[in-house]
Amino acid sequence: xxxxxxxxxxxxxxxxxxxxxxxxxxxxxxxxxxxxxxxxxxxxxxxxxxxxxxxxxxxxxxxxxxxxxxxxxxxxxxxxxxxxxxxxxxxxxxxxxxxxxxxxxxxxxxxxxxxxxxxxxxxxxxxxxxxxxxxxxxxxxxxxxxxxxxxxxxxxxxxxxxxxxxxxxxxxxxxxxxxxxxxxxxxxxxxxxxxxxxxxxxxxxxxxxxxxxxxxxxxxxxxxxxxxxxxxxxxxxxxxxxxxxxxxxxxxxxxxxxxxxxxxxxxxxxxxxxxxxxxxxxxxxxxxxxxxxxxxxxxxxxxxxxxxxxxxxxxxxxxxxxxxxxxxxxxxxxxxxxxxxxxxxxxxxxxxx
Numbered sequence: 124x125x126x127x128x129x130x131x132x133x134x135x136x137x138x139x140x141x142x143x144x145x146x147x148x149x150x151x152x153x154x155x156x157x158x159x160x161x162x163x164x165x166x167x168x169x170x171x172x173x174x175x176x177x178x179x180x181x182x183x184x185x186x187x188x189x190x191x192x193x194x195x196x197x198x199x200x201x202x203x204x205x206x207x208x209x210x211x212x213x214x215x216x217x218x219x220x221x222x223x224x225x226x227x228x229x230x231x232x233x234x235x236x237x238x239x240x241x242x243x244x245x246x247x248x249x250x251x252x253x254x255x256x257x258x259x260x261x262x263x264x265x266x267x268x269x270x271x272x273x274x275x276x277x278x279x280x281x282x283x284x285x286x287x288x289x290x291x292x293x294x295x296x297x298x299x300x301x302x303x304x305x306x307x308x309x310x311x312x313x314x315x316x317x318x319x320x321x322x323x324x325x326x327x328x329x330x331x332x333x334x335x336x337x338x339x340x341x342x343x344x345x346x347x348x349x350x351x352x353x354x355x356x357x358x359x360x361x362x363x364x365x366x367x368x369x370x371x372x373x374x375x376x377x378x379x380x381x382x383x384x385x386x387x388x389x390x391x392x393x394x395x396x397x398x399x400x401x402x403x404x405x406x407x408x409x410x411x412x413x414x415x416x417x418x419x420x421x422x423x424x425x426x427x428x429x430x431x432x433x434x435x436x437x438x439x440x441x442x443x444x445x446x447x448x449x450x451x452x453x454x455x456x457x458x459x460x461x462x463x464x465x466x467x468x469x470x471x472x473x474x475x476x
Contacts, residue, residue: 128156129192129476134206136160136180137169139285140197140220144465145173154473161187188213193472196220211248216475218250218468222353225251232360234258235470236408237265242474250471255463256280256350256373257357259455260384262408263438267451268362270402271390275368276358281376281383282339283459287326292379294325298332309333332377339373348373381427382459389450396443399451403438409462414439425456434461
């Protein structure tokens with residue numbers, strides 16, 4: 124603890140996002156005094172290594188925020204809804220990673236590379252960090268929009284199971300182990316479900332191993348999921364185009380960590396594939412372009428297993444399709460626990476001080 128520097132409290136410090144955030148601290152500017160890990164239930168009393176020092180996880184309570192300058196809520200929406208007002212009442216600025224407060228008119232939605240000024244003195248004492256699905260694509264779209272003005276976006280996300288936290292990862296591992304070794308599984312109707320019937324309750328609405336699930340989140344209007352509505356509204360807010368046509372399909376895939384998205388972006392004017400690559404390469408939106416048609420397939424485009432654990436967003440398969448002169452296609456991968464969650468929240472926390 125250093126009294127001359129601000130105190131950062133991390134709620135959900137033992138979850139996948141909280142642990143990822145703490146692991147990022149050695150790579151960031153040395154700007155924090157006390158780093159206070161908070162959690163509830165069984166995690167209280169657990170010991171964590173933070174910046175090389177031993178720290179004990181403290182219980183989430185009404186007094187846990189005393190003296191905290193910035194609080195990151197790396198917890199589900201219902202937990203953030205309960206504890207964020209208490210943290211604000213204790214004098215802290217809260218960075219909410221849950222999405223619960225994102226639609227509030229006095230809560231800014233912030234991506235530091237796009238709208239850093241929005242993090243200054245939030246009226247409600249709360250700053251929202253976008254969803255991982257939004258964060259993996261908004262940087263590239265913002266750069267392209269600045270050059271050619273977006274008129275529509277069609278996106279299909281391929282979301283890793285850690286979207287559902289530790290439980291999601293464990294479920295994929297359990298299902299994979301149950302199915303492994305059976306060389307005929309997945310070739311008969313219902314055989315995967317039958318083999319997994321004794322595994323108990325799942326965080327997913329269908330088997331996730333050996334499968335893809337075209338449904339992420341809860342039910343929203345017009346057959347959409349709340350995850351799809353969230354991405355649509357967050358893109359409109361961050362791109363500052365309130366009525367931008369955005370069609371999103373969120374798909375759960377058997378990947379442990381790192382989201383992907385296929386994007387069809389249409390613009391007001393004719394676009395060029397090489398110009399799009401140049402704009403993405405030169406952008407300040409943390410985008411790395413892996414798109415070399417002359418390279419071997421190993422180096423030609425990003426995949427989740429290649430970019431997991433990395434901070435940037437990786438874009439590839441940049442192309443223009445015949446019959447769509449004003450459109451660009453691209454494929455993006457980004458670690459959903461780093462830039463997709465923890466890193467963006469930590470960057471916002473740094474902006475506040």
